[in-house]
Structures are given as structure tokens and as C-alpha cells.
Amino acid sequence: MKKESQFLLIVVAVLVCIGIVMVYSSSSCYAYERFHDSAFYLKRHILYFMIGLALSLFVLKFDYKKIRKSSKILLALSVFSLVVVFLPGIGHAAGGAKRWIKLGILSFQPSEFAGLFLIIYLADILERKQHLIRNFFYGFMPPLIISGVVVLLILLQPDLGNAVALLAVVLIMLFASGANMMHVVTLVLLFLPTLYFLIFRVPYRLRRIIGYLDPWSEAQTEGFQIVQSFLALGSGGIFGLGLGCSRQKLFYLPQAHTDFIFSIIGEELGLIGTVGTVFLFSAFVCLGIIISIKARDLFAKFLALGITVSIGFKAFINIAVSTGAIPTKGLPLPFISYGGTALIFNIVGVAILLSIANK
Numbered sequence: 001m002k003k004e005s006q007f008l009l010i011v012v013a014v015l016v017c018i019g020i021v022m023v024y025s026s027s028s029c030y031a032y033e034r035f036h037d038s039a040f041y042l043k044r045h046i047l048y049f050m051i052g053l054a055l056s057l058f059v060l061k062f063d064y065k066k067i068r069k070s071s072k073i074l075l076a077l078s079v080f081s082l083v084v085v086f087l088p089g090i091g092h093a094a095g096g097a098k099r100w101i102k103l104g105i106l107s108f109q110p111s112e113f114a115g116l117f118l119i120i121y122l123a124d125i126l127e128r129k130q131h132l133i134r135n136f137f138y139g140f141m142p143p144l145i146i147s148g149v150v151v152l153l154i155l156l157q158p159d160l161g162n163a164v165a166l167l168a169v170v171l172i173m174l175f176a177s178g179a180n181m182m183h184v185v186t187l188v189l190l191f192l193p194t195l196y197f198l199i200f201r202v203p204y205r206l207r208r209i210i211g212y213l214d215p216w217s218e219a220q221t222e223g224f225q226i227v228q229s230f231l232a233l234g235s236g237g238i239f240g241l242g243l244g245c246s247r248q249k250l251f252y253l254p255q256a257h258t259d260f261i262f263s264i265i266g267e268e269l270g271l272i273g274t275v276g277t278v279f280l281f282s283a284f285v286c287l288g289i290i291i292s293i294k295a296r297d298l299f300a301k302f303l304a305l306g307i308t309v310s311i312g313f314k315a316f317i318n319i320a321v322s323t324g325a326i327p328t329k330g331l332p333l334p335f336i337s338y339g340g341t342a343l344i345f346n347i348v349g350v351a352i353l354l355s356i357a358n359k
Helices: 003-035 040-060 064-069 071-084 110-128 136-155 160-176 181-200 203-213 224-236 261-294 298-322 340-357
Strands: 091-094 097-103 106-108
Touching (some): 003 040, 040 340, 064 071, 071 110, 071 136, 106 340, 110 136, 110 340, 136 160, 136 181, 261 298, 298 340
16 A cells, blocks of 8 residues: 555544444434434444444455446436435435435435536546647536536535535636636636525525624524534633533534534534544645545546545635634534545445545
């Protein structure tokens, strides 16, 4: 195993271990109150991790180039699953959004693996169309249209956070492939009015912006989550209150084990815990970029870059939301937050990175 692979494996292993500990710490009271089992979310989190690990070991047995042969099938599966979400009796709604498919006791979020499968397809098409990539109609538009379909389906759920994150990954991959910068800039400028409409013309998102701009004046309504997150981070100090000693997780901070788990890390482990977490994600991004640069072929370079940027960008958004740097978005912290589908396919993404690094 190469040096980059070893370091990447260590970084991800530490992040996953932090996740297991913090999911239990942040969810035990809520789980006991709701399910009379303080380890309810911990057991499910470990189960999802084991599924992700099993899939990763399966992926590592094969050359990453074999994944390329299935890129179109994986993309079709992604689109199909994103459409199925809207079917009555199959799609499951929660919190006003239809983002899950529920089959009996099993439920999963298609947008999480749709992002990975789209990245695989983009890596393939960008390599095949490398000689045409600066041509607007034959090189730039085909991958953009396909990506647009996936992003639109995610937006319709509605899931603006995942859609924006995925679109950012698409643009970075197009830029890295050598696309004309004017095409990329034009696309961003054309998307800005749409983004304005999606944020400022949708009432609940507008209320989030208002709560973000002045959370203390909206401390009991739209600014509630941000204020509670501030209290958690602020009360932790440098060394934290101690593992398991968070007060905000006691039914004050909503979604403490998912979207705001970083705040609980800050409260219990202090500035040392938060800085350490940021350092680990920074190391992950650096190692992923190194693997991308050293990859032997363009497909591997684009694939490694896409996976790295996707996980890194989601971590950035989650941490930025917890610290009040950007308005609230429902994105989990990769490897750490409770969330089955996200954890499984983030681990699979790491397996693909390891496969690329070891060739």
C-alpha cells in the first residue's frame, strides 16, 4: 500500500471512530426518550458502517477501471431512483421533503449515491470527450445536460443543499478537465437568478436567511438552531466540558446527531476537538488531490478529484453552518454524522480513492 493510501486510511479511520463516539454521545438522550434505547442510533450507525465496509472491500477487489464500464448503468440507476422517490407508497416524506425511498423496514436516500454515480459517469465522459471539451456544443454541454437532470431531480425533492454541492463538484470537474473558463463563468452567472429565486422566493428559505442574518432576534424561531449551536460551541471553551457532558444535546439543539454534530464536538471536546476535526478533513482533501494528481489516467484523475471535492465540500458546508458562517443547510458531516446512505457511500468513495492510489 502506498504512502498516500496509508495516510488516507488512517485519516478516514479516525473520522469514523470520532463519528461512532459522537453519534452515541449526541443521540443517547434523544434515543432513550423516543425509543427507550439509548444506543438505538449507535447500533444503526454501526450497522451502516459495516455495510459500507463490506461494499468497500468488494470494490477494492476490482480494478477501478471496471467501474468505468458500468458508469452508464450506475447513472441510469441514479436517475431511476430519484424519480421513484416521487411515487406514492414508495417515496417517504419527512420534514416537508421527499428524499427517501422506503421498502419495508429499509429506507435510503437516493441523492447520496446519485452524487457518487454521477461523478463516476462524469469522469468517464470527460475523459472520452477530452479532445472536444473546449467546444461548447460537443464537449461542454453533454456532461452539463446530464448533470442538470440529476441536479434538477434533487432540487424537486426539495434538497437545495445537496443540489448546490453536487453542482459545485460538476463545475470543478469541468474546470479541471480544461473546459473554457468563459463557458463555466457564463453558466454560473446564468444560474445566479435561479438561485435567487430558489432562496428568496421560497418562504421557508427566506426565513432561514433572516434567521441567519440576525439569529438572536429570531432566537425562538428561525434563528433557534444557530443560536443553540453558538451556545454549544461557546460553552466548550478550549478543552470542552468533557465527553458525554453536553448540555445542548438535552433537547435544546435540534438534530444534534446529524446536521449539528460538529457543535456537540465543540461543546464536549472544545476548540481542540473542532480544530482537530477541521485538520482531519483538510488532510483528507490534500491526500485526495495528491492521489488525483498522481493517477495514471485521466479517468482516475477526474474520479479522484470528484470524490475528494464532494466529501470535502460537504464537510465545509456542515462546519460553516454550525459556526454560523452560512445559512442553515441540511447536510451531514461526512463520516461523523448519523446518516445511513451518506456514510455507506462516503466509505465506498474512499475505497475507490484507495483503488486509484494503489495502481
